[in-house]
Structures are given as structure tokens and as C-alpha cells.
Amino acid sequence: MQMMRLSIADVYGGVIASRQREDDPALIELAASIRRHGLLQPILVRRNPQAGRYALICGERRLAACRMAGLECVDAIVMEADDAEAAACFMEEHLTRRAPGVIGEAEAVWHAGAQDVMTRFALPGRHLAERLRLLALPEPVRAQIGGLTLAQALPILRVQGESRQLEAAQIIASRALTGGQAMRLVMGPEQRGQSVRRGRRRAVQEALEAVSHLAQRLSMQGVPASVAMHSQEGGVCIQILLRNGEKRGGSAGNTSQKENI
Secondary structure, three states: OEEEEEEHHHEEOOOOOOOOOOOOHHHHHHHHHHHHHOOOOOEEEEEEOOOOEEEEEEOHHHHHHHHHOOOOEEEEEEEOOOHHHHHHHHHHHHHHOOOOOHHHHHHHHHHHOHHHHHHHOOOOOHHHHHHHHHHHOOHHHHHHOOOOOHHHHHHHHHOOOHHHHHHHHHHHHHHOOOHHHHHHHHOOHHHHHHHHHHHHHHHHHHHHHHHHHHHHHHHHOOOOEEEEEEEEOOEEEEEEEEEEEEEEOOEEEEEEEEEEO
16 A cells, blocks of 8 residues: 555546535535645545556545545555455445544543634534533433434433433433434423424425426426415315316317326
8 A cells, every 4th residue: 555645636436436415514514624624534546557547445525525625636545456355445444434422522622622622623613512512411321322423412411310311311322213213202292292293394395395396397398387285184285287278179278287296
């Protein structure tokens, strides 16, 4: 293996090629961090003697963020590898990658001086503030959530009393609940009801937006379309109205077709 500084234009592809959305918030934040602190972990590539370039093995998001940050060069580890070894390296990096627990992250920030870290932090301050809030939990609870993700741990702050917090933390850890499941676990009946209602409203809004988008696409293709929504049998009916002109009995008339969604 050899450490080199490569032109980003000379690095291409990857073991698993996927599109990196330029509006991905996490990618935008990574680019902001790279602008301020540089690339903290080099990418892994292999030479392509025929093309005179370098094929990416590991570090697709890092490379995309470097491009977004406007960098012209990137630090890279160059290894000699065939397709099988490149795929093996890719899988090993992803399968062995483990983020530190949220309590460990919070304690590292606290010991370094939270305010000083905050002034040097290139990402939104909430990333630190949310973790520091967890340090207010009793020590036995902090020990229990040490291996949880932030999304799993934050709902415990909504629980009152150390014994109940510890019980919730044990359930979340033992059952490997997702962040959403952990939040539902700690909610009371009234809060769960409010969450369900919000979810329903959000689902209706998303469905309406999807149907409106479809109607716009139809109209752009020369099929005039509009969207209608009304209550029906205790629920909501969303319709796309398709209009076309047909000759009936020697005169032009408008017809309307309804497609229930």
C-alpha cells in the first residue's frame, strides 16, 4: 500500500456505484467539515494501468463530499488489488465499522471543553447539544445506553425517574429498538394518540403531493388533469380528473374520467 495525494478528477467509480444526492443533508455537513478541517480519513483506491486512473474501493461519501467542497486533490491509500480483493476490502470496512456510543462522544466533548469545541465545530450545533443533554442522566442509565445510537437514547430524556429511565434503556438495548420504536415506548397514551394523528395527516399530505405531481406530469404530456379530494365513508378520497375532447353527435364535448387513488 502507498499513501498518495491524487487529483480528484483521476478517481472514478467504486465497488458499489451509487448516486450521491447533492441535497443530502449528511453529505452537505460532511463537505462543510472537510472545508474546515480537511479530509480526516483517506479514501482507498486501486490503480487502473489501462486507463491511467484510480478506481475507488472505499470512501464514496468522502470523495463526493470532497467534490462538493471544491477540492481538487484528495488523500488516498493506493493498493494493488483485483476485483475480488477490492470487494473484500469494501465489505470488511463496512461490516467492521462501529461508531462510538453517544455517551462516549458526549464525554469526549465535555472533557475537551464543550464551548471551545462548539466554536470549532463545522456542523450544526444540535449535533453536540443533543449528546451533551444525555450527560444529565444518572450514571447507571448512562452506562446502560453507552452502546445505543443517538436516536435510540434521546427518548429516554422524556422519562421521569431513574428507575423508569433504566427500565426503558434496558428494553431499548435488549430489543434493539429503532429510534421511532424507542420514542413510542416512552410516550404516554395521549402522546401516542397525537403521534398517530400526526402520522395520518402526514400520510394524507404525502399522498396528495404525489397525486398532484402525477397530475402535473399528465398535463405536461397533453392530458389535462386535476386533483380533487373529499370525505367519503369516514375517510378521504383523492381523485385525478382526466379531461379530453371528443366529438359526439357532430359536436365537440368535454368528458371527465375519475381515477380513484
